[in-house]
Amino acid sequence: MKILAADYILLMDRNFTVLENGGVVFDEKIIDYSDDVEDLKRVYQTAEVQYLGKNSVLLPGFINSHVHLEFSANKTTLNYGSFMTWLDSVMENRDELMSKCGDSCMELALANMLKSGVTSLGAISSFGKDMEACVKTPQKVVYFSELIGSSMASADALFADFKERVDNSMGKKGDSFFPAVAIHSPYSVHPIVLNKGLEVAKENTMPVSAHFMESPSERKWLDSGTGEFKAFFQKFLNTDTPVTDSKRYLDSFDGVNVLFTHCVNINDEELSKLASLGATVVHCPVSNRLLGVGKLDLEKLKNNEIPFVVGTDGLSSNTSLSILDEIRTALMVHTDLDLNLLAKDLLKGVTSIPARSLGLNCGEIKEGLDADLISFILPDVLSDNSTIASSIILHLKEAENIFINGEKIKWNF
Numbered sequence: 326m327k328i329l330a331a332d333y334i335l336l337m338d339r340n341f342t343v344l345e346n347g348g349v350v351f352d353e354k355i356i357d358y359s360d361d362v363e364d365l366k367r368v369y370q371t372a373e374v375q376y377l378g379k380n381s382v383l384l385p386g387f388i389n390s391h392v393h394l395e396f397s398a399n400k401t402t403l404n405y406g407s408f409m410t411w412l413d414s415v416m417e418n419r420d421e422l423m424s425k426c427g428d429s430c431m432e433l434a435l436a437n438m439l440k441s442g443v444t445s446l447g448a449i450s451s452f453g454k455d456m457e458a459c460v461k462t463p464q465k466v467v468y469f470s471e472l473i474g475s476s477m478a479s480a481d482a483l484f485a486d487f488k489e490r491v492d493n494s495m496g497k498k499g500d501s502f503f504p505a506v507a508i509h510s511p512y513s514v515h516p517i518v519l520n521k522g523l524e525v526a527k528e529n530t531m532p533v534s535a536h537f538m539e540s541p542s543e544r545k546w547l548d549s550g551t552g553e554f555k556a557f558f559q560k561f562l563n564t565d566t567p568v569t570d571s572k573r574y575l576d577s578f579d580g581v582n583v584l585f586t587h588c589v590n591i592n593d594e595e596l597s598k599l600a601s602l603g604a605t606v607v608h609c610p611v612s613n614r615l616l617g618v619g620k621l622d623l624e625k626l627k628n629n630e631i632p633f634v635v636g637t638d639g640l641s642s643n644t645s646l647s648i649l650d651e652i653r654t655a656l657m658v659h660t661d662l663d664l665n666l667l668a669k670d671l672l673k674g675v676t677s678i679p680a681r682s683l684g685l686n687c688g689e690i691k692e693g694l695d696a697d698l699i700s701f702i703l704p705d706v707l708s709d710n711s712t713i714a715s716s717i718i719l720h721l722k723e724a725e726n727i728f729i730n731g732e733k734i735k736w737n738f
């Protein structure tokens with residue numbers, strides 16, 4: 326049993342409680358916490374006590390809800406600026422990028438996330454090449470095997486490949502590896518295949534991650550079968566009609582625990598549907614900026630009572646997998662929102678909310694939850710404690726201490 330004492334402890338509960346000069350007691354699970362460390366020492370006399378230092382901050386470990394590890398070799402290969410430019414460069418360079426990213430490349434990506442305090446992640450796997458790294462990593466991984474296939478001619482083969490990857494992941498299921506299902510997008514998955522994929526998720530009570538309304542091109546293609554996607558589908562898939570529309574796509578998710586990624590170009594009707602599905606939106610602001618798709622409307626999500634979480638997306642559309650870099654960007658791009666309120670929402674979007682959406686027993690400092698804890702040192706004393714959330718996002722880069730299931734994680738880079 327251990328007691329960590331810190332100058333500031335963020336419970337990440339609904340009220341955004343901050344304990345000053347408090348402590349957290351844990352073994353594999355969190356046992357107790359208090360703003361009176363001396364009291365904790367009296368009650369838990371055998372516990373080993375560690376003070377985390379002046380200006381220390383203790384939080385539940387961060388959760389990166391959406392990352393594509395298999396694309397981690399990209400630096401300057403893919404082209405940014407617009408979604409179609411980017412997609413064309415993905416089609417051209419995908420095989421080369423895949424072959425350049427072996428186990429060590431993905432292990433480095435995982436380690437860089439860990440460095441920023443990420444103790445759990447949602448990994449979107451296109452090919453299953455990232456499974457070994459995800460099984461081996463100390464972090465908790467919700468492992469989303471992704472289904473793609475818009476053409477009925479190849480649907481059976483693509484579904485069989487997907488099913489094999491899901492089955493392989495289920496063979497590795499454990500305390501920190503949770504198999505799940507990803508649906509690539511409405512334009513790339515035929516409704517018949519989509520329903521088969523969602524059946525797999527329902528049968529096994531798995532969360533589902535699905536891209537939705539990322540680009541204006543996707544909006545136009547699904548609404549009217551026109552725009553830049555038309556030439557793309559003619560060139561690569563020999564078709565010029567969409568396989569579905571957004572209503573049919575969203576209706577398929579009834580009864581599924583689903584996280585929709587991006588939703589930058591979503592309309593009001595779709596937002597109401599997401600709310601009725603109880604869905605979560607995954608916000609990837611750096612990816613959205615690099616691909617020129619626009620900016621997610623966080624106010625509209627709030628008005629529809631749709632929770633949002635944050636993901637880095639992959640290095641195919643980012644330069645960093647640090648979740649702190651990502652929420653710092655989010656803080657900067659939403660210029661219309663109050664800085665300090667947004668900062669609190671962003672911290673919830675990388676702790677308590679994704680834990681609930683992904684079905685993980687962590688994300689808050691609360692009795693009975695897994696002891697996934699991270700600590701940082703702020704550069705100076707806070708003159709106003711109500712700014713702690715924005716100060717964390719603006720100033721912190723690397724975690725000082727990382728505990729997963731109460732185990733101290735040692736890492737060297």
Ligand SMILES: [Zn+2]
Pocket residue numbers: 391393449536586638639
């Ligand atoms: Zn993605």
